[in-house]
Amino acid sequence: MPGFDTASTIPSVWQAAEAEFGVPRFWGRYFTPCPNTGFQSNALSEAEAMWNSEARYLFPLTSPTQALLNGGTATGQRDAKIFAGSVINAIAQVPGMAWPGALLVYLDQEYSASLSLSYWNGWATYIGNNFGTHLVHPALYCTPSSPYPNCSTISNTEAVLCWGIWSAEPEPCGNLSNPPPWGPETCGGKTPTVLWQYAEATACGFSANVDLDLGLPTDTEMVGVMFYQSSVP
Amino acid sequence: MGGLTTGGGEPDTGLAPRNDRRVPLTISRRAFLVSGVGTAALLAVPGFQGPVAAATIASGSGSGTSGSSQIQGVPTSFFYLYVNSDPLSTGGPSLTSMRGASAPAPVSTAPLATIPIRSPDQALVATVSLVTGATGGVLSASFIDAGSAQAASTVTVPIPSAVIGTLTTATLVFSADSSTLCVVLSVMTPRVPTQLAQPRWVTHHELVFIDVPGSSATGPFVLDDSPTLPAVNLFADSQQLHIWTMWAATDVPSTSGPNPSLASTQFASFPFGSGAPSIQTKVAGTWPSTTGQNVVGLQDGSLARVIGCQHVEIYQPDTAAMTRSTITPFAGPTAKPGRPVVQALPGGNVLVVNPALGVAAVLDGQTIQPVTTVTFLPPRFPNSGSPAAAASPDGSTLYVLGGRTTGGVNAYRIADGSPIASLNDGRQYSGIHQTASSGQVLAIAPTSPKLTVLTPGLSVVGTADTPAAVAAAV
Numbered sequence: 001m002p003g004f005d006t007a008s009t010i011p012s013v014w015q016a017a018e019a020e021f022g023v024p025r026f027w028g029r030y031f032t033p034c035p036n037t038g039f040q041s042n043a044l045s046e047a048e049a050m051w052n053s054e055a056r057y058l059f060p061l062t063s064p065t066q067a068l069l070n071g072g073t074a075t076g077q078r079d080a081k082i083f084a085g086s087v088i089n090a091i092a093q094v095p096g097m098a099w100p101g102a103l104l105v106y107l108d109q110e111y112s113a114s115l116s117l118s119y120w121n122g123w124a125t126y127i128g129n130n131f132g133t134h135l136v137h138p139a140l141y142c143t144p145s146s147p148y149p150n151c152s153t154i155s156n157t158e159a160v161l162c163w164g165i166w167s168a169e170p171e172p173c174g175n176l177s178n179p180p181p182w183g184p185e186t187c188g189g190k191t192p193t194v195l196w197q198y199a200e201a202t203a204c205g206f207s208a209n210v211d212l213d214l215g216l217p218t219d220t221e222m223v224g225v226m227f228y229q230s231s232v233p
Numbered sequence: 234m235g236g237l238t239t240g241g242g243e244p245d246t247g248l249a250p251r252n253d254r255r256v257p258l259t260i261s262r263r264a265f266l267v268s269g270v271g272t273a274a275l276l277a278v279p280g281f282q283g284p285v286a287a288a289t290i291a292s293g294s295g296s297g298t299s300g301s302s303q304i305q306g307v308p309t310s311f312f313y314l315y316v317n318s319d320p321l322s323t324g325g326p327s328l329t330s331m332r333g334a335s336a337p338a339p340v341s342t343a344p345l346a347t348i349p350i351r352s353p354d355q356a357l358v359a360t361v362s363l364v365t366g367a368t369g370g371v372l373s374a375s376f377i378d379a380g381s382a383q384a385a386s387t388v389t390v391p392i393p394s395a396v397i398g399t400l401t402t403a404t405l406v407f408s409a410d411s412s413t414l415c416v417v418l419s420v421m422t423p424r425v426p427t428q429l430a431q432p433r434w435v436t437h438h439e440l441v442f443i444d445v446p447g448s449s450a451t452g453p454f455v456l457d458d459s460p461t462l463p464a465v466n467l468f469a470d471s472q473q474l475h476i477w478t479m480w481a482a483t484d485v486p487s488t489s490g491p492n493p494s495l496a497s498t499q500f501a502s503f504p505f506g507s508g509a510p511s512i513q514t515k516v517a518g519t520w521p522s523t524t525g526q527n528v529v530g531l532q533d534g535s536l537a538r539v540i541g542c543q544h545v546e547i548y549q550p551d552t553a554a555m556t557r558s559t560i561t562p563f564a565g566p567t568a569k570p571g572r573p574v575v576q577a578l579p580g581g582n583v584l585v586v587n588p589a590l591g592v593a594a595v596l597d598g599q600t601i602q603p604v605t606t607v608t609f610l611p612p613r614f615p616n617s618g619s620p621a622a623a624a625s626p627d628g629s630t631l632y633v634l635g636g637r638t639t640g641g642v643n644a645y646r647i648a649d650g651s652p653i654a655s656l657n658d659g660r661q662y663s664g665i666h667q668t669a670s671s672g673q674v675l676a677i678a679p680t681s682p683k684l685t686v687l688t689p690g691l692s693v694v695g696t697a698d699t700p701a702a703v704a705a706a707v
Contacts (some may be wrong), residue, residue, distance in 0.1 A: 007589065037543060041520070065348075070704040072325050074421070075347070077434070084483070085484075108616075112664070116325075118323055130433055206568075
């Protein structure tokens with residue numbers, strides 16, 4: 001189940017991406033806090049472009065100020081509250097965008113950033129308890145082989161449960177129609193790796209400004225944790 | 234005040250305070266580069282103790298209260314590092330300093346509430362810590378002399394709303410003349426939802442104004458802005474604090490779910506020392522974010538809010554009138570986000586860098602139109618804690634991390650984008666920082682040795698290491 005993720009808006013990249021790679025199954029998009037334009041800034045336009053791309057699934061990610069991932073519980077909760085607000089607000093703007101039975105949302109932790117236990121617990125606790133009637137689970141984008149704490153943080157006995165890892169390595173490159181065999185770096189332990197970013201645009205020399213991702217081989221499991229666009233927005 | 238807890242509400246166990254937050258910095262084997270006339274001696278290796286170090290600094294000029302000193306004829310500076318020595322504990326981040334061959338010293342012992350900031354005149358580093366309590370909390374703002382790493386002053390302010398169970402974060406900004414530190418507190422209070430769709434926390438903001446020379450404070454001024462998101466953008470000129478917040482539509486009670494039309498950005502201006510706004514209104518601006526948005530003051534008094542490196546919103550502070558435009562050199566898409574760099578330059582122009590795009594542009598300080606553009610290969614880590622690019626204090630040189638296959642550090646002449654110097658060591662650095670006092674450059678790497686000090690011409694002065702997680706340089 002391969003798809004795209006991008007820091008740019010879907011309208012600005014989808015046609016070039018499909019010309020280069022074909023039709024994706026899903027899109028991953030950033031929501032505030034993030035250093036780039038978030039999905040919530042023009043949710044309807046982004047959803048329309050996603051529909052035009054023939055993808056039907058969307059998963060949210062957030063990229064707070066990376067230095068603050070080193071911080072305390074309050075900082076983690078603050079970033080989670082902003083993120084939750086942007087996701088709820090954005091989806092409410094898009095007719096036909098359905099919440100799944102359980103949604104996975106991803107915290108971006110870059111290779112060179114350190115994730116403190118306090119920040120993770122503040123972020124993850126808020127995510128798991130403040131989406132009203134919707135069931136939402138915290139997950140983490142990271143490079144398991146990074147020298148900075150990521151896997152060790154979420155596997156700590158006092159850590160709030162991390163429901164999945166989106167692994168940034170390795171990057172064998174490839175395309176949508178013929179992705180590499182499932183082989184991401186993992187954290188091991190009890191946290192499953194559910195997504196794998198197997199190709200980055202700059203590393204693989206793409207023309208289109210998208211990265212390529214592969215979900216768990218079991219298609220049903222992945223679609224069950226993403227937003228689903230059921231009709232034309 | 235009984236029952237004090239730290240930061241996010243973690244209980245005080247009553248154990249002895251952790252005095253030793255010293256982050257050991259050990260010298261690397263290739264640390265010394267003393268060879269020939271004019272070659273820089275090892276400078277930034279604090280923590281090295283021994284006769285060799287003593288000999289190295291024999292010609293040093295003293296404590297450097299002017300902001301720099303020299304070792305064997307080469308100026309040195311203090312670098313300040315925002316670190317977490319034990320991310321898996323509840324201790325929190327702290328500030329440490331490194332300079333020359335002096336022993337490393339923790340600058341702060343209390344867990345910091347946010348990343349410290351430098352005053353615009355580069356003389357001070359401000360840190361803030363927050364403690365909650367049974368009947369209220371305490372905000373402590375400490376000012377460090379940037380040239381000596383010595384504590385200059387501390388101001389404490391009672392925060393009545395910071396009771397145990399609440400969570401409070403701080404956002405800091407200095408006034409343009411460095412005389413006032415503005416602290417905006419985002420206070421998150423738990424509540425029992427009246428409807429299923431409501432979040433269980435509600436936020437409001439409070440303002441504290443700290444008179445730096447006078448070591449005094451006014452506030453907190455509790456803003457009547459609840460419910461709001463705990464996200465703010467700030468800018469302080471020499472008289473007023475300008476603040477962007479976001480009305481939290483998702484927190485408004487509704488039986489039919491959140492109403493997106495209620496989500497709106499608010500703009501307000503507060504004279505220093507006052508909780509009464511001179512202007513407060515809804516604006517059509519972008520959601521405030523904790524990252525990717527930086528505000529600079531323009532020559533005509535208007536405010537330029539750079540959004541995600543692609544757009545700029547120009548505000549007239551007296552009326553909140555806003556115009557929005559795209560920054561032409563940054564119109565291109567990127568697959569990865571890049572931590573933007575927005576830096577005011579001498580003369581009033583503004584430097585904007587999008588490391589993910591590989592573009593830096595100098596924008597005219599009045600028209601915000603691009604004047605010059607520098608292009609470079611995007612680095613491997615365009616979105617790290619420390620920025621991937623920095624301009625020299627005189628605005629002439631741009632330092633950028635090298636491309637993802639080459640690594641190193643490169644310097645470009647901003648005026649015409651031509652390359653000036655390179656550090657071709659093949660290492661992948663994650664951040665770069667330049668001091669104003671000596672012009673030395675600090676390159677931060679995720680792997681050992683994590684800290685490399687360079688001359689303005691990108692010659693290696695020395696390296697140092699630390700087991701702590703280095704989140705950013707200040």
